[in-house]
Amino acid sequence: MSSGEIVGVTDGRECHLGVPGRDNELLALEAVAAEQNRDAVTSGRPYRTVVFFAPLTAEPGDSTPVSIQSLRGTLAAQNQVNSREGDIVQIRLLIANAGKYFAYGSQNGQGPDVAREIIERKDRDRIAAVVGITQSRPSSFAAVGEISAASIPVIGNSVTGSRMVDERAPSYYFQVSPSNDRIAEVMAEFAAYSEQIGELTTSKDGRTAVVVYDPDDEFFSSDLQRKFTEHYKGGKVVNVPYYENRNGQIVSEVARDICAEIRASGGYILYAGRSGEMPELFDALQASADCRKADGKPVAVFSESTAATYMQDPGDMLQKHSVLKPYYVMLNNSTGTVSPDSPYSEFTVRFRSVFKDGSVPEGNAAGAYDALRVASEVINSVYAQYKTPQNSSAPFQPTDVYARLSNPGVQNFSGASGLLSLDSRHKYPPNKAVYVLESHTDKSVTTWMACGLLPDQPPDRGFPAP
Template identity: 25%
Template sequence: MAEHGAGERFSSVEVVDELVKLLQDLTERPRFGELPGRRSGARAGGDRGIPLVCLVRGTKAEGLLQALQAHLRGAHPGRVPHAYHRFAEPGDGVPEPGAVEAVGSVLVRVARELAHGANDRHGKHEFRRFELVYWLMNQRLDGADPESAATLLTRLRERDLARRSGDDLKDVLDDAAGTAPWWVRLVVRLVPSFLFRAKLRGLVPGSEYRWLLRQPYLAPHDPGTFIGFAERLTSALVPGQSAEPREDTGQLAKLLVNAFLEDVRRAYRRSWWRIRSARRTVYPVVLLDGIRRDNGGYAVLKTINDVRNDTGAFDPLVIISGSAKVPPDAETTAEREPAPVSQASHAYETWARKLATDSRARRPTAWFLPLQVPDVTVVRGEVPPTATLSVRQPPVWSRTPVLAVVVLLLLASVATVGYRHVRDVVTADERWRSEHCGLARDNPDAHTVRRIGDDCVGVTTGPVPLFGPADDEDLRRFNNVQDLIVRQNREVRAAHERDPNRPYATVVYVSAMGTGRDVLTSNTARLVGVAARQARLLERTDSDEPLIRVLLGNAGSTMQHGRVVAEVLRTVLERDKTVIGVLGMALSSKPTRDTITVLGEVGLPVVAATLSDDAMPTASRMYFQISPTNDRQAQVAARHVRSAYPGKRGVVIVHSSDEEDSYAANLRLDVALRFGEQGLRVREEPYRPVSVGQGSDARRLGQGLCDVGDDEVVFFAGRPADFGKLMDGVSAGCKSDPPMLLAGDDVARYAADDTLRGQHPEIPFEYVSFAIGAQGCAAATEMHQTLRELVPEECEGDANPSLDGHAALTYDALYLFVHAMIQLGDIPVSPGHIWKEMSDIGGARALSGESGVIDFGDGQVPIDKFLAVLRVADGKPPTVLASCGDYPNRHDVDLRRAPWCPTTPR
């Protein structure tokens, strides 16, 4: 080991000064958190801790710890809580004390000194857990006595009552009970007994009994009761009757140390109801002087180190030892060479940086900070206090006078508490309803929906409420279809109860719902398709015919809250195992893509009806779509223009400038590529869309399109709301000679609405559609037949929900789930099995749907999927100009494949 006198020459004053500065850093408790000192960059966790400061000094400096004690006692404005214990010099022939005896004897003295009134300036220190463990270890019981458990229980109950009430109060209660009615005497006898037994079973939070059953040492759950575990601890410290043959002494010692440290932790635990904890602005100090290997001192420090390694908890306690050699093994390696006292602060910084690694590795010296004291003479009382300790005053709000004022103010306000409570309850209920879309707390759907702005976001078994101004007729139609699905869901449940053998599952329709006209009409059309498919299932009665319940989900008017819906579905899936997937989706955009990704992570397959962004399938391997891609519609549009308008030499792509709208951005790029391949020159005209919230300038751009050359075609890659404004601009500028307009598939919603379509009858336009609607639901297909019976008023309305083809797409989306359930047969229905069956749809197993043939091949998008080019003229319903792909279900229109169609081999 290092020589005591090694290093620089220091005076006793300088040595004590350095140590007092270190003490100031270690004892000062921060205002927030529990990290001592002022170390720059210190984290709130990971390297938290106070070291075991081991002062290695020679004989001359034996009074060093007593000098430090004097500084602790004389701190300004009051003493630092501390305890001083000096280990006795071992005599000749005296055996070395065991670990349990050494730890127990030291800690009981330290606990008593810390609990002394002199140390309670900042709050009393109590050691309930340590006292219980120490008391149990000092109980003498005969292990062979069958009544030992009852004896210990009686002693515990008497100890508990005496500790909490005192003997004087117990006598008063006994005297009062003697003159009280019988039922009072019964209560006085039974209530303490019941309360005590509840404590023993760990049912009372914060009690020492509960803690003892949950601490990590000696397997407290063996044999399974508190009394059983307590019996194992008895006699551990009784002279001549040790528990050593029964229990591991190292574990017993650790239990004692952990109980002691836990009491200190609890005293310093911050919480709003523990005001006294805030008064503690310094950490207590324990001075252990004269420690040696053969007097138990090293064993005490080693046990503390091991417990800290085991628990990883922050112990608000400063422990300083004094010894002639380096604890805990009296060995000094190069790595553990004590740092000079002059470098105490630097040594502390170095130790703190290594603590996290050393403690996780459970190093036997992880918490030790050895410091070498120069060979100077230190005598208690002879070292002038050049450096002094200071104690920060407690916060003003924690002081007794302030608390008294607060209590008086609280008492003064009692008269108004009743009124305010009722008012707050009413306000809270109104706030709850407002935050949860008008639903009461007892409504199960209130926990799966919440209002965000003007959107009711989440999943519901009932209709989705909408907020904000809306056209009354459009809103009525939308709500009618929602109510229809809710009614059919009840019929589905009833049918399942009648025949539990029928395959039964739940599918969630998730879309962008809002009060905008185009949003309302598109969701009405899509829900009509879902309702029609669900109604077809209800018409069947065979035991192998599936039944599907449809929940309604809203991800916000622009799908901006899709992640919220996905997380709601994660919780719904945990309690409702019938949920097998999601259908719908709306708006090919980044929020929609993110929603699909999270739903895939949840484990739910997603079948989109109308999405067409080329990159959408990469969002999740559990994603499928019914519609073709933007690239396919761009190919069809370009070839149609080249065939139908051979004189056209260029294309003007009018597109949204909103990069978040991946549909418009992707379609723009695809159109530019495919029209360029057909030899047409390409130029672009961006506009600011309605969705950005600053007002659309599409009308201004529409007027500018009047300058488009006769040899150019205008392709619109955007949303219906902006297309309407574009048409307004064209009408204002050149309605007598408009440019040739061709639009993407999203304009199908505009074309299906009689009112919108008829606003500018003098301006013809063409558009690409993913399905062919039928005026008045007149087509001879199963979906249209069902619609005529199910919602006859919709088929006759001005905004025919089937005319834009979206009903057919959602009809097919739900059909995929039906088909997968049928294919499973006796295999249990689950999201994974459903996804597998959907993946197999292709080739000989391709499906013939309402929107065309669905053949996924080896992918997630239908191969060679049907789409058509339609024309609107004179404000009349659209007519088919050309089509590509197979559409075997319609014979009322000419849907022969155009010779120029792009074809992907199946």
């Protein structure tokens, strides 16, 4: 590609999607996939292929794609599934890179169609499902639609845009994440009533939310801005545009406008932008003299989509941006704490056993871990239905996996990101667990709010949404 990216599909051995020196994290994950795939196909047990499909590369200088962490979670889940005892269908994992912004995910006039590559490999590679996606965009929506039209089920993670799951959504699409409406409701509750935000705001007329969003990003940022505004009862909402495609917009001027609103209102920043655009804005906010408050307190920043580099190294982020006090939404309780019989703890232990490089087992990885395990659960149910004493390989198609996922689906599946139920009536989990967290310089995490069907609670003991 003109950007230098390599897009397409690999099993980790047949080709490389990462460029040495530029995509070293991706290359390392391809090596993990290659080894685990070799073990799967030589295990003597039946196997099926699942494709992890997401934007895994970016342009030089861009922040690390959040999808990299989701790929880690998927590989940890593959390891968990394939380690189970008994008559378990092994998972072989293909990695499919759609390129930055999902630019090459579907049919387009710019070059490759990675969704078509996946479809063309369906029979040869015994593809049973696709997982990942990770972004709400017109291009990811089109790619999911193309795969759905080929009758392959898709289970997304870290996807929250309303358009991805409304009445226009492709019929074969499911996701383990909630929609922006639910997340915005939780964010509005925390922003309006929490002591944490209250201590950093000074207005007597309520807590002014300075919402930073991209008006052109209808699938995610603008959607979240609208939903938050509808739910927020804590004070005024002031909007500041911040475009993913800058088109001449100067980030330092955006920061100046944000800081001016903070000084005038005594409010806080509600960041509704994309995670990849966060680092440049944070740098500009830190550099702006206007963001130094008279009371000496930092500016509260509350976000849904948080930069991957900040999740992996919060100490560096906090030290470089002392003017800010970040809080963020996550879809699992990414504290790293291990407790007996906890689904999240099981995920944490598994993740750290696969990745010994200090990678943080945060919520994007947990959601991806759950997506693959849900796919495996359904694949095993179909396998049990079709296998016979004469044919233990149990031939079945992706349509059979979709049919099983639709009815009876999975009910109260104990996931690292909460109790999950998916079926034809619930294309995304009802009452999904949502957390508000704060990271510290030592990588510890404080949980300030938790609601929904939490992983450590039985189905009837979940905390209701606000």
